[in-house]
Amino acid sequence: xxxxxxxxxxxxxxxxxxxxxxxxxxxxxxxxxxxxxxxxxxxxxxxxxxxxxxxxxxxxxxxxxxxxxxxxxxxxxxxxxxxxxxxxxxxxxxxxxxxxxxxxxxxxxxxxxxxxxxxxxxxxxxxxxxxxxxxxxxxxxxxxxxxxxxxxxxxxxxxxxxxxxxxxxxxxxxxxxxxxxxxxxxxxxxxxxxxxxxxxxxxxxxxxxxxxxxxxxxxxxxxxxxxxxxxxxxxxxxxxxxxxxxxxxxxxxxxxxxxxxxxxxxxxxxxxxxxxxxxxxxxxxxxxxxxxxxxxxxxxxxxxxxxxxxxxxxxxxxxxxxxxxxxxxxxxxxxxxxxxxxxxxxxxxxxxxxxxxxxxxxxxxxxxxxxxxx
Amino acid sequence: xxxxxxxxxxxxxxxxxxxxxxxxxxxxxxxxxxxxxxxxxxxxxxxxxxxxxxxxxxxxxxxxxxxxxxxxxxxxxxxxxxxxxxxxxxxxxxxxxxxxxxxxxxxxxxxxxxxxxxxxxxxxxxxxxxxxxxxxxxxxxxxxxxxxxxxxxxxxxxxxxxxxxxxxxxxxxxxxxxxxxxxxxxxxxxxxxxxxxxxxxxxxxxxxxxxxxxxxxxxxxxxxxxxxxxxxxxxxxxxxxxxxxxxxxxxxxxxxxxxxxxxxxxxxxxxxxxxxxxxxxxxxxxxxxxxxxxxx
Numbered sequence: 072x073x074x075x076x077x078x079x080x081x082x083x084x085x086x087x088x089x090x091x092x093x094x095x096x097x098x099x100x101x102x103x104x105x106x107x108x109x110x111x112x113x114x115x116x117x118x119x120x121x122x123x124x125x126x127x128x129x130x131x132x133x134x135x136x137x138x139x140x141x142x143x144x145x146x147x148x149x150x151x152x153x154x155x156x157x158x159x160x161x162x163x164x165x166x167x168x169x170x171x172x173x174x175x176x177x178x179x180x181x182x183x184x185x186x187x188x189x190x191x192x193x194x195x196x197x198x199x200x201x202x203x204x205x206x207x208x209x210x211x212x213x214x215x216x217x218x219x220x221x222x223x224x225x226x227x228x229x230x231x232x233x234x235x236x237x238x239x240x241x242x243x244x245x246x247x248x249x250x251x252x253x254x255x256x257x258x259x260x261x262x263x264x265x266x267x268x269x270x271x272x273x274x275x276x277x278x279x280x281x282x283x284x285x286x287x288x289x290x291x292x293x294x295x296x297x298x299x300x301x302x303x304x305x306x307x308x309x310x311x312x313x314x315x316x317x318x319x320x321x322x323x324x325x326x327x328x329x330x331x332x333x334x335x336x337x338x339x340x341x342x343x344x345x346x347x348x349x350x351x352x353x354x355x356x357x358x359x360x361x362x363x364x365x366x367x368x369x370x371x372x373x374x375x376x377x378x379x380x381x382x383x384x385x386x387x388x389x390x391x392x393x394x395x396x397x398x399x400x401x402x403x404x405x406x407x408x409x410x411x412x413x414x415x416x417x418x419x420x421x422x423x424x425x426x427x428x429x430x431x432x433x434x435x436x437x438x439x440x441x442x443x444x445x
Numbered sequence: 446x447x448x449x450x451x452x453x454x455x456x457x458x459x460x461x462x463x464x465x466x467x468x469x470x471x472x473x474x475x476x477x478x479x480x481x482x483x484x485x486x487x488x489x490x491x492x493x494x495x496x497x498x499x500x501x502x503x504x505x506x507x508x509x510x511x512x513x514x515x516x517x518x519x520x521x522x523x524x525x526x527x528x529x530x531x532x533x534x535x536x537x538x539x540x541x542x543x544x545x546x547x548x549x550x551x552x553x554x555x556x557x558x559x560x561x562x563x564x565x566x567x568x569x570x571x572x573x574x575x576x577x578x579x580x581x582x583x584x585x586x587x588x589x590x591x592x593x594x595x596x597x598x599x600x601x602x603x604x605x606x607x608x609x610x611x612x613x614x615x616x617x618x619x620x621x622x623x624x625x626x627x628x629x630x631x632x633x634x635x636x637x638x639x640x641x642x643x644x645x646x647x648x649x650x651x652x653x654x655x656x657x658x659x660x661x662x663x664x665x666x667x668x669x670x671x672x673x674x675x676x677x678x679x680x681x682x683x684x685x686x687x688x689x690x691x692x693x694x695x696x697x698x699x700x701x702x703x704x705x706x707x708x709x710x711x712x713x714x715x716x717x718x719x720x721x722x723x724x725x726x727x728x729x730x731x732x733x734x735x736x737x738x739x740x741x
Contacts, residue, residue, distance in 0.1 A: 134644055154647040155656075167645035171663050180659075181649035232649070 076146075077236055077268040078108040078131055083140035085126050085292075100126040102292035103140070108236075108270060110145075113262050115271045115279040118289035119315070124272045127289070128238050131270060133157045145235055155184070160229035161238040164245070166221045168213040174200070174224050175209035181232040199231035200224075202261070219250050226258075230265060239271045243278065255281045276316045280304060288312045310443045313361040320367075320407050322360040322440075326352050333437060336360050339402045344379055346440030359443045364410040366439035369397060374434045383407070383433045399433055407433055496716035504710030514717030523701065523718075530697040533612055533687075534680035537619040538627075541676045542669065544620070545627035549668075552628070553635035564632070571625055579689050582618050583609065586690070610692030618686040623679060627672035634668025635661075666736070674733045678726050698722055 083104050089096020101123040108114045116124035129135045131142055133154035142149045149157065160181065168177050175196050176183075182192045200206050203223035213221060222242060229237055243251045243258075259282045262269050273279050279286050280300040287297045288311070295309045296302075307313035310321070324338035334348045336358055346360050373380040383399040386406065390413075397409040462468055496514055499507040517523065552563050570578070585591045588605035596602045608614060638661065646656035662669075684699030691697070698718065705715030 132648060134647075153652070154644070155650045155652050159648075161645070161648045163641050163645060165639070165641055167639070167641040169642060169645070169660060169664075180646070180651070184650035184655060228649070 075110045076107050077110040077112075077144065078106070078270065079143040079146075080104055080106040080108075080127065080131070081141050081143065083127070083130065083137045083142060085123070085130060085135060086138045099292050101130070101137075104289075104292070104294050106287055106294065106297070108268060109285075111266050111268055112284040113259065113269045113271065113282055115273060115283040115286045116289055117273055117276060117279040117286050117316075119274055122289040123292040124274075124289050125240055128161075128240055128270060128272045131236065132159055132161050132238050158235040159238055160232050160234040160236075161240065162222075162225050162229050162242045164241045166213075166225040166242075168221055168224060168228070170213050172212075173209065174205075174211050174213065174216070177213065177224060178209075178228045178231050180228065185232070195231055196227075199227040202230065202265075203227045218246055219254065222246060222254065226261075230261075230267070234267065236268045236270060239269060241273055242271075243273075243275075251278070258282060280316070288315065290315070306441055307361060308441075308444050310359060310361075310445050313441070313443060318364050318408060318410070320362045320364060321443075322362065322405065324358060324360060326354050326356045326358055328354055334442060336442070339405050342381060342402060342405070344440060345437045346379075346442055347438040348442040352442060359445075360440045361443055362407075362435060362440045364396070364408040365394075365412075367407060367409045367433050367435045369399065369409055369411065370432050370434050371430065373432045377437045378434050379437065379440070380432050380434045383431055385429075385431055399431070401433065409433060492716045492719060495713050496720050498713045500711040500713055504712075506712060514714045515721070517714060518717065518721055526696055526698060526701055529612070529695070530681055530699075533615055533619070533695075533697060534677050534683075536616050537623065537680040538673050538677045540616065540620045541624055541627035542672065545624060545672065546631050546669065549628045549631035550635050553632050553638075560636070564629075567628060568625060575622065576685065576689075578622070579618055579686055582614070582621065582690055586614050586617065609690065610694065612691070612695050614690040614692075615683075615687045615695055615697070618690045619680045619683055622686060623676040626675040626679075630668045630671035630675065631665065632668075634665040634671075638664055670733050670736050674729060678729060681725070682722055 083101055084099065085101040087098045087100055089098060104123070104127060106114075106127075116127055118124050126135060130137055131144070131149075133149065133152055133156075136151055144157065144159065168174075169180065172180070175193075178199050179192045179196045182195060187195075196209065197206065200209060203226055205220060205223055205227070208216070208220065208224070213224070216224065222245075225242065239258075243254050246254060255278055258269075262282075271279070271282065280303075283300055285297060285299055286303050288295045288303060288309075290311050296307065296312045298306070303312060304316055307316065307319075313319040313321075322336070322338045322342075322344055324336040324342075324344060327335040327337050327343065329335075329348070329352060332347050332349060334346055334352055336344045336346060338344050338360070344360055346362075352358060369383070369385070373382070381401055383401055385397055385399050387396075387398040389396040392413070394410050394412055397411070398406055399409055400406050462472060495506065497510050497512065499509045499511060499513070501507045518527075548567075552560060552567070555563060583590070586609040587593070588609065590609065592608060593602075593605040597605065608617075642660050642664065643656050646660045647653075651659060681697075682699050683697055684703055687695055687697040687700055688703075691700075702715050702718050702722070705711045705718060709715075
């Protein structure tokens, strides 16, 4: 086993009994999940609610135990080790600050339980409060803090113990958008500084893309794809991943031929879409090609060379501030979503992009499209 | 015609009240205010005045102000009864907590759809009349009762165990009688507890015992204190239970007050005794509010 793996989730399955303990109504929350989380990395579990991401996190923390499989933290099998004997700490979605203790007592709780000398606790608590930029908040009670401040105290309470792994369960979920964006950057910076492995659970794809070194996309208890934010976004391998993260056009078609890593897929019987694929696909296979709306440009003339270029009819133009969104018709059965950044400051996008009567071409690079496995 | 005039007059009266918020409040609280004054404040005042008067030779009231009734309270005989009452009420409260808190914890951590049913099951025995339930304990505890008969016929004991007519019997009866009053407030507090706090404690290296002592118990303390008050106060002033289960030797404050009013017919002394008891309860209640304010 690699030495630099902080958490190894090995073939873990978690089943919960159905209502009333009925075995036939069992829920499989996590299904044969394997994850190798590297030491010092910011790793996100991303997926919609009920995908098993929180259950996976809770199993790493020790609040739940796997039905099958094993979790290793720095090579040690965790088995039924209770949370209080694991060198992991968790930042809860609700923060879970003890309401009857001051901020300082909250932050020092873990150290106190570990029977660290009082003077050292005081010093480390102060350091932790300074780290989250709330140095004077020690004597306050949690109910005297704002949401953002509670969030930071929860972070300080976990980090002060210098855990091997820090687990974060949607910690920014309760904050408003602006504060959340600030905290995303702050969390990432903090993680770099302390160098502790972060395992971060979120359903917010943008949050995961912003902060993570690597992301595991989960759905129905399974891990669909693991990769860096760019890999996940630019090279999704599964339909769900492409759909869940960002917007995507799905073009269904049949493989015509493969030349090197370029595959030609005939979409809707007539449109030869060229796309890149690292793996061999035999002609005649039904596949889906995914193309991001922002990779497609609308031009007045067709482009040749490494481009896909098709005449289209513009059906809809929606101005959304930063971008303009188009719906264009590629063929009778296929429409595309196209997004163009508003580089020019004109009030009338039609002046640049034409209306439905002007000849328009949808153009995208051959390597912009991805062939999906399902 | 006359009917419409009365309606108008009525409307006039209603409008008259509506336009005066102060009067409106007075009209609304009048029934309860009347009740409180006539049946609570006035009798209490009478008792208070009596407590400073004297008993005549035939049990009548002699209008002569004195503090003798309160001084008599310090008679070793009565102090002993007071001390015994405190001991019995204290032990009753302690055992109610000892059995009631785990029970409340168990109830509050059941699936939500079962909780109300289980609470109902807990309450059902208490729908039976209090006297009947206390009599039942006589049949269980007395020398020829259920327990002693069973143990003797099994040959485990040759003499009946002293289960009846003593402090033990009173405590059994009181614990039984006030048990739900401990369970319910504890249950309410535990049910409100955010269990992610318990997980947080365990995540921060506190084992089960420490997360109980440092998080669960302090956060449910207001419920415990409410339960303690609800059990301790009526136990301290208990009258029926010691009367039926305690026998002649185990007398409590309640029995003294009862005998002063009904047997000895020393109304002033009974009144003074009642006021001492009330003062103690008032102090206990104030402590409760202070604890409640601190934890909230």
